Amino acid sequence: MTDETKKAILVVGGGMSGLSAALEAAEAGYQVVLVEKNAYVGGRVAQLHQYFPKLCPPYCGLEINFRRVKSNPRITIHTLAEVTSIEGAPGDFTVKVKVSPRYVNDKCTACGKCADAVSATIPNPFNYGLDQIKAAYLPHDLAMPLRYVIDPSIAGTDEGQKAAAACPYGAVDLGDAGQELSLNVGAVIWAAGWTPYDPSKIEYYNFDKSPNIVTNVQFERLAAVNGPTSGAIQRPGDGAAPKKVAFIQCAGSRDENHLPFCSSICCLASLKQSTYVMEKLPEAEITIYFIDIRAMDRNEDFYTKVKASNKVQFVKSKIAMITPQANGNLILEGENTATGERFKAEHDLVVLATGMQPNTALSQVPFDVTYDPYGFLTSGQAVIGVGTVRRPSEVVTCVQDGTSAALKAIQAVGR
Amino acid sequence: MDYNQTFAKEVYEKVDSGDEIKVCMQCGVCGATCPLRGEMKYGPRQIWSLIRAGRRDEVLNNPDIMLCTSCYTCQVRCPRGVPIMEVMHGLAHYALAQGIVPRAETAKFGKAFWEGIYDTGRVDEAVVPIKYCLQDGLVAGLKKSLGMMDIGLALMKAKRMKPKMFIPPNIFIPGVHKIKGVKQLQRMLDKAAAIDAAKEA
Numbered sequence: 001m002t003d004e005t006k007k008a009i010l011v012v013g014g015g016m017s018g019l020s021a022a023l024e025a026a027e028a029g030y031q032v033v034l035v036e037k038n039a040y041v042g043g044r045v046a047q048l049h050q051y052f053p054k055l056c057p058p059y060c061g062l063e064i065n066f067r068r069v070k071s072n073p074r075i076t077i078h079t080l081a082e083v084t085s086i087e088g089a090p091g092d093f094t095v096k097v098k099v100s101p102r103y104v105n106d107k108c109t110a111c112g113k114c115a116d117a118v119s120a121t122i123p124n125p126f127n128y129g130l131d132q133i134k135a136a137y138l139p140h141d142l143a144m145p146l147r148y149v150i151d152p153s154i155a156g157t158d159e160g161q162k163a164a165a166a167c168p169y170g171a172v173d174l175g176d177a178g179q180e181l182s183l184n185v186g187a188v189i190w191a192a193g194w195t196p197y198d199p200s201k202i203e204y205y206n207f208d209k210s211p212n213i214v215t216n217v218q219f220e221r222l223a224a225v226n227g228p229t230s231g232a233i234q235r236p237g238d239g240a241a242p243k244k245v246a247f248i249q250c251a252g253s254r255d256e257n258h259l260p261f262c263s264s265i266c267c268l269a270s271l272k273q274s275t276y277v278m279e280k281l282p283e284a285e286i287t288i289y290f291i292d293i294r295a296m297d298r299n300e301d302f303y304t305k306v307k308a309s310n311k312v313q314f315v316k317s318k319i320a321m322i323t324p325q326a327n328g329n330l331i332l333e334g335e336n337t338a339t340g341e342r343f344k345a346e347h348d349l350v351v352l353a354t355g356m357q358p359n360t361a362l363s364q365v366p367f368d369v370t371y372d373p374y375g376f377l378t379s380g381q382a383v384i385g386v387g388t389v390r391r392p393s394e395v396v397t398c399v400q401d402g403t404s405a406a407l408k409a410i411q412a413v414g415r
Numbered sequence: 416m417d418y419n420q421t422f423a424k425e426v427y428e429k430v431d432s433g434d435e436i437k438v439c440m441q442c443g444v445c446g447a448t449c450p451l452r453g454e455m456k457y458g459p460r461q462i463w464s465l466i467r468a469g470r471r472d473e474v475l476n477n478p479d480i481m482l483c484t485s486c487y488t489c490q491v492r493c494p495r496g497v498p499i500m501e502v503m504h505g506l507a508h509y510a511l512a513q514g515i516v517p518r519a520e521t522a523k524f525g526k527a528f529w530e531g532i533y534d535t536g537r538v539d540e541a542v543v544p545i546k547y548c549l550q551d552g553l554v555a556g557l558k559k560s561l562g563m564m565d566i567g568l569a570l571m572k573a574k575r576m577k578p579k580m581f582i583p584p585n586i587f588i589p590g591v592h593k594i595k596g597v598k599q600l601q602r603m604l605d606k607a608a609a610i611d612a613a614k615e616a
Contacts, residue, residue, distance in 0.1 A: 204448070204492065254440070255494035291442045318494070320447035335443030340461055342452050 007186030015043020017387025018191030020402025026074040040143040049224040052272040053302040086367040090412040101176035103150035108171035117166030131228035186413035192359040194388040197252035210324035211237040223276040242349035249290040253355030263355030356392040419469030431505030445489035475510040481518035536594030539587040
């Protein structure tokens with residue numbers, strides 16, 4: 001089998017699912033084009049502090065995958081790129097891709113002189129807006145490609161000129177207009193990933209009214225060494241170390257008014273995050289408010305372990321109301337369904353275990369495909385769904401699913 | 416524990432929207448969001464639980480099922496979409512049809528409200544309290560209205576009640592001020608009541 005006789009496989013989305021699919025297909029000898037919306041690949045995994053259940057850093061596994069990508073000549077990556085149209089059928093697709101300008105070309109050495117020269121800042125997307133970053137920035141330490149980005153907001157301004165003037169390598173290209181690509185591929189794998197459910201939609205949680213209510217993805221950044229607090233868990237409101245941390249499960253999930261399905265990972269995410277608090281703030285009290293703890297199959301062990309530590313109080317109650325106080329604390333109200341008691345509890349930091357909304361529910365595939373009632377891609381289609389656009393899943397499932405998607409794509413290309 | 420399905424089935428079949436509680440996942444949001452959570456002993460979730468446990472007397476005699484003020488908060492927040500308010504009213508209605516009065520004063524007030532609608536086709540905010548107070552006779556009525564003076568004053572202060580409401584022609588005197596076609600309305604209400612009675616029998 002030679003690369004020339006087979007059409008390439010397009011992978012849309014460079015998160016864990018997309019990377020896995022791309023690598024498996026490329027290592028099996030197929031040409032792969034990977035299109036990623038962000039300025040870097042690695043997706044939401046790059047933003048995690050630790051994985052459950054082994055509590056190891058995701059950067060480690062990502063680095064291995066990045067090395068596999070770099071050493072494989074069959075993979076072409078386009079970042080800041082989005083698919084605008086798909087035509088054709090398995091075996092012969094024509095796909096249009098819009099690449100947005102990065103304003104930095106491949107001469108960039110990631111020296112950081114452009115960032116030093118620029119004074120404008122933007123909310124740091126990598127830290128979910130918890131801090132500000134210079135408008136000329138490296139998305140994160142291990143960004144791949146390791147290349148700075150000039151934010152479009154300064155590209156046409158004096159700030160942009162300063163960045164260009166500061167670059168010793170001529171890597172800042174303010175005339176970058178992006179490009180339109182037309183690709184002919186044999187298979188399309190859709191690995192567009194997920195978005196945390198917007199908690200401001202759960203109006204009785206008052207997420208917008210208090211900086212001390214954070215989402216679980218933000219909490220990962222608060223615990224991460226390369227996060228806004230260098231890994232110190234602090235209340236975003238005043239920087240104080242919290243003494244009473246609450247985790248609220250099903251913040252949007254299992255709710256007909258929001259996401260009617262179980263997002264399946266949030267229980268483990270909160271259990272994992274409770275270990276961050278135990279490790280970094282041993283004096284802090286931790287409470288997990290839940291409807292049911294859903295620790296699937298082998299992850300039950302992790303739940304048992306956390307429970308055995310006796311450092312986490314488990315309260316069987318869906319929280320019905322969060323009321324911010326003048327001192328920044330938060331009053332939680334609910335009904336303890338194990339005792340029947342209706343309670344009020346005060347906490348100084350609240351973490352909402354927001355669920356997984358498939359990105360296909362927010363932005364559909366530009367092709368005739370079918371979705372389930374929640375916006376997940378259904379199986380057996382011309383465009384191959386993988387990972388969290390197919391169902392809510394943890395990282396390990398996404399990796400497995402990536403391999404299976406690669407196999408389906410290879411079959412489609414061979415047709 | 417000895418579970419008895421008989422009462423749960425009775426509720427599913429005979430109580431308005433009663434079968435909707437089957438999907439309840441016992442999260443507790445209803446009881447904790449209820450503005451009357453301080454007044455209710457159980458709240459909706461625990462009542463559903465008692466229904467499932469077959470505790471008929473405890474449910475139908477429970478004042479909680481008559482405390483619902485129809486504010487809809489629990490109903491719009493219920494993650495399972497249970498029409499909680501409708502079930503609470505359904506239970507209260509069902510209890511009354513069985514000759515059980517879970518909360519006497521609420522039942523009397525409801526009766527006064529309902530009779531006004533039935534007789535005249537209108538709700539008059541002056542007639543309802545008068546009818547309510549006088550149900551047990553003039554002396555008892557005067558006592559009751561004096562006992563509720565603080566509520567009356569608060570209502571007046573909030574301009575929800577004004578003395579002139581009680582002076583004709585502002586007050587719609589029962590039996591005098593009727594809507595057009597009140598007989599047709601009564602026939603409709605009678606028919607609805609007959610359908611209800613057949614369901615609840």
